Amino acid sequence: xxxxxxVLFLALTCSVVLADQNQTKPKLALDEFFNxxxxxALEIAxxxxxxxxxxxxxxxxxxxxxxDLWLYRGDNGGSLIQFTQSGHDSDPQWSPDGRWxxxxxERKTSSAKSDDGDSDSDDAKDEPPSQVYLISPSGGEAFxxxxxxxxxxxxxxxxxxxxxCFATRQPxxxxxxxxxxxxxxxxxxxxxxxxxxxxxxxxxxxxxxRHAAAPAKSDTKKDDSDEQPDLxxxxxxxxITALRVDKLFASPDGSKLAFLSNAINQREEKYDDVEIYxxxxxxxxxxxxxxxxxxASPNPALVQPVRITHNTAVETHPRWANDSxxxxxxxxxxxxxxxxxxxxxxxxxxxxxxxxxxxxxVEQWSKNFVGSVDAYAVAGNSILASARLGTEVQMYSVTKxxxxxxxxxxxxxxFGDISAARHxxxxxxxxxxxxxxxxxxxxxxxxxxxQARPITSFNRTLAEKDLPQGKPYRWKADDGTAIEGMLIxxxxxxxxxxxxxxxxxxxxxxxxxxxHFEADWYQWAALAATNGWLVFEPNYRGSxxxxxxxxxxxxxxxxxxPGKDILEGVDVLVKDGIADPDHLTVGGYSYGxxxxxxxxxxxxxxxxxxxxxxxxxxxGNWGNDDTTxxxxxxxxxxxxxxxxxxxxxxxxFQINKVTTPTHLVAGADDIRVAVLEDYxxxxxxxxxxxxxxxxxxxxxxxxxxxxxxxxxxxxxxxxKWLEKYGGVLxxx
Numbered sequence: 001x002x003x004x005x006x007v008l009f010l011a012l013t014c015s016v017v018l019a020d021q022n023q024t025k026p027k028l029a030l031d032e033f034f035n036x037x038x039x040x041a042l043e044i045a046x047x048x049x050x051x052x053x054x055x056x057x058x059x060x061x062x063x064x065x066x067x068d069l070w071l072y073r074g075d076n077g078g079s080l081i082q083f084t085q086s087g088h089d090s091d092p093q094w095s096p097d098g099r100w101x102x103x104x105x106e107r108k109t110s111s112a113k114s115d116d117g118d119s120d121s122d123d124a125k126d127e128p129p130s131q132v133y134l135i136s137p138s139g140g141e142a143f144x145x146x147x148x149x150x151x152x153x154x155x156x157x158x159x160x161x162x163x164x165c166f167a168t169r170q171p172x173x174x175x176x177x178x179x180x181x182x183x184x185x186x187x188x189x190x191x192x193x194x195x196x197x198x199x200x201x202x203x204x205x206x207x208x209x210r211h212a213a214a215p216a217k218s219d220t221k222k223d224d225s226d227e228q229p230d231l232x233x234x235x236x237x238x239x240i241t242a243l244r245v246d247k248l249f250a251s252p253d254g255s256k257l258a259f260l261s262n263a264i265n266q267r268e269e270k271y272d273d274v275e276i277y278x279x280x281x282x283x284x285x286x287x288x289x290x291x292x293x294x295x296a297s298p299n300p301a302l303v304q305p306v307r308i309t310h311n312t313a314v315e316t317h318p319r320w321a322n323d324s325x326x327x328x329x330x331x332x333x334x335x336x337x338x339x340x341x342x343x344x345x346x347x348x349x350x351x352x353x354x355x356x357x358x359x360x361x362v363e364q365w366s367k368n369f370v371g372s373v374d375a376y377a378v379a380g381n382s383i384l385a386s387a388r389l390g391t392e393v394q395m396y397s398v399t400k401x402x403x404x405x406x407x408x409x410x411x412x413x414x415f416g417d418i419s420a421a422r423h424x425x426x427x428x429x430x431x432x433x434x435x436x437x438x439x440x441x442x443x444x445x446x447x448x449x450x451q452a453r454p455i456t457s458f459n460r461t462l463a464e465k466d467l468p469q470g471k472p473y474r475w476k477a478d479d480g481t482a483i484e485g486m487l488i489x490x491x492x493x494x495x496x497x498x499x500x501x502x503x504x505x506x507x508x509x510x511x512x513x514x515x516h517f518e519a520d521w522y523q524w525a526a527l528a529a530t531n532g533w534l535v536f537e538p539n540y541r542g543s544x545x546x547x548x549x550x551x552x553x554x555x556x557x558x559x560x561x562p563g564k565d566i567l568e569g570v571d572v573l574v575k576d577g578i579a580d581p582d583h584l585t586v587g588g589y590s591y592g593x594x595x596x597x598x599x600x601x602x603x604x605x606x607x608x609x610x611x612x613x614x615x616x617x618x619x620g621n622w623g624n625d626d627t628t629x630x631x632x633x634x635x636x637x638x639x640x641x642x643x644x645x646x647x648x649x650x651x652x653f654q655i656n657k658v659t660t661p662t663h664l665v666a667g668a669d670d671i672r673v674a675v676l677e678d679y680x681x682x683x684x685x686x687x688x689x690x691x692x693x694x695x696x697x698x699x700x701x702x703x704x705x706x707x708x709x710x711x712x713x714x715x716x717x718x719x720k721w722l723e724k725y726g727g728v729l730x731x732x
Contacts, residue, residue, distance in 0.1 A: 025465065028530040046098045048426035052070075059708070074442070089107075097160075105130065145207040153244060159250050162205070169197055175227055199259065260316075260318050268626060278308050371388045371545045383397070388512060393515075410450055417430050428440060428443075437463050466491040483538065501584050503570060505586070521715055555634050589665075596611040604660070610662075613677075662692045664682055671701065
């Protein structure tokens with residue numbers, strides 16, 4: 001046989017073999033999709049030799065999401081072991097000396113439950129209060145070092161590893177609880193009954209001694225006086241706040257303790273509920289040393305926390321810089337350096353020695369970076385950040401506030417949470433892409449990011465499936481603005497034409513879709529594509545990763561301007577022959593639900609819609625929403641200040657235009673978007689005779705975190721709805 005023919009024969013043979021391999025690769029199935037594992041937390045050991053990992057996965061029999069801790073040890077080639085198995089363990093933290101691991105757990109104990117009528121006590125009726133537990137990295141049984149009726153909201157290690165500081169709601173004595181119950185029965189005093197937090201310090205040596213003496217616990221008398229509050233033995237109060245403590249963190253030099261506050265009811269209704277405070281530990285030691293054994297005095301001389309931030313932003317992810325003077329933070333909404341306006345998440349730090357300077361004490365890092373900073377870690381003299389530009393979230397490094405972010409590594413995709421070792425150059429991080437489900441990776445140093453190796457394989461089953469491929473897609477809006485999104489193709493149909501389209505709208509709106517893989521009830525693009533849909537994920541105006549100006553252009557047209565962006569993107573897809581105009585569907589959750597509800601009033605092209613937790617009007621939603629000031633900002637004011645805008649941007653006043661069969665879902669206890677919005681939309685569709693269905697998930701809030709069956713049933717029924725009315729048969 002001639003050489004050319006041999007080469008051609010081999011090439012054809014190889015292509016057939018590869019094609020056969022792709023054809024035999026199994027498709028992604030609903031059950032496997034919802035057996036995925038996510039990683040709420042990871043923390044590398046101070047010496048870089050081990051990594052703590054918190055996993056979240058569905059427990060179908062118990063109907064809960066399990067939270068367990070795993071430990072990766074880098075010695076002897078590396079090994080991963082399950083460290084806790086209660087299913088209720090979270091927020092793991094290494095002691096700075098690496099000798100202990102502390103974490104929060106809601107394991108069932110004999111501790112009494114709160115019974116005094118506000119939000120924490122309502123939670124406590126359903127589950128035991130969270131307490132701080134300890135476990136040795138070398139193994140053994142975990143044991144609680146805090147106790148009592150009040151759940152621990154936050155905790156941290158002292159810099160010398162000798163003390164654990166923790167915050168709970170101000171404890172009440174039995175007499176106080178009995179008096180409250182006698183007067184108010186089961187009546188809830190909204191706001192009036194709220195109590196702020198107390199921050200306690202617990203010496204590790206004392207806690208270990210009490211644990212060692214546990215067999216003799218029945219012989220040890222605890223002060224159970226009706227007049228004494230129910231406290232952890234040996235815990236001494238060091239500070240008190242009228243707010244809730246959401247995050248505690250100690251300075252590297254051990255001199256200060258900082259905390260991030262929040263509203264007691266955790267509703268974001270006032271800017272100054274969410275601020276950063278600092279406690280002088282030297283002062284705390286001298287003023288609150290009394291009561292270091294037994295139950296502490298309920299009213300010692302406590303340190304007054306110093307408020308460090310004074311701004312119109314919601315701070316997130318605070319941590320000390322290595323200089324023990326500055327505190328880093330990012331933002332959720334708002335502007336920490338001026339009047340309120342919604343910005344992308346950026347990285348800031350504040351000088352704690354000059355809080356009186358206000359906004360002048362705050363400095364933005366790499367302020368010329370166009371994208372958003374999603375996560376960061378302090379790594380020696382540098383900052384590592386995972387930051388979004390368009391559809392990619394890459395890892396960056398920076399050493400000074402005025403320097404630009406420098407890309408490190410070349411992997412396309414999405415870098416998530418980052419953890420850097422204190423005494424080692426090693427870095428652990430979460431990574432995924434469209435073709436690689438999320439796993440934890442470990443790099444020897446930031447400059448060797450491309451050589452990082454996966455240390456988990458929890459989602460290997462998903463990785464072995466025939467996963468969809470995708471690519472960015474760009475179009476021009478009517479005003480000339482460039483808009484981008486993602487196209488996720490059905491397996492085996494990458495870049496095919498004339499495909500049925502599912503426009504899948506992200507929530508937020510301050511968020512974005514891109515090159516990542518996520519498997520849950522909220523982001524199920526891979527599953528929709530596997531079921532035959534070309535999934536269009538538009539990053540409309542209001543999305544992150546494209547600059548603050550792009551994000552702010554949602555104001556004050558909270559749905560109409562982004563709605564135009566999305567409709568114009570669909571128009572271009574149809575014009576380019578990519579989308580089949582006879583099979584167009586739309587859906588989303590939260591703000592994606594807002595947009596879906598709006599879009600079905602703007603066009604009759606949609607064959608089917610699936611919407612969840614989305615408002616159809618803005619007045620009632622402003623009053624019920626737990627994050628009201630960003631909504632008011634996006635609409636140009638509060639309801640009485642922008643009456644016409646609240647009317648014009650509401651789907652309910654144009655609902656008579658709807659012809660689209662619409663599937664609705666909602667959490668019964670949602671306070672982000674009240675379930676009443678879904679009842680309102682359902683009633684409107686019912687009165688108009690539009691095919692529809694409404695599913696209510698009992699006990700669920702906005703995020704459907706209570707029962708994994710709820711999210712699975714949600715997506716199962718949404719896929720059926722798209723198939724039934726959108727006209728796409730699920731592939732075999």
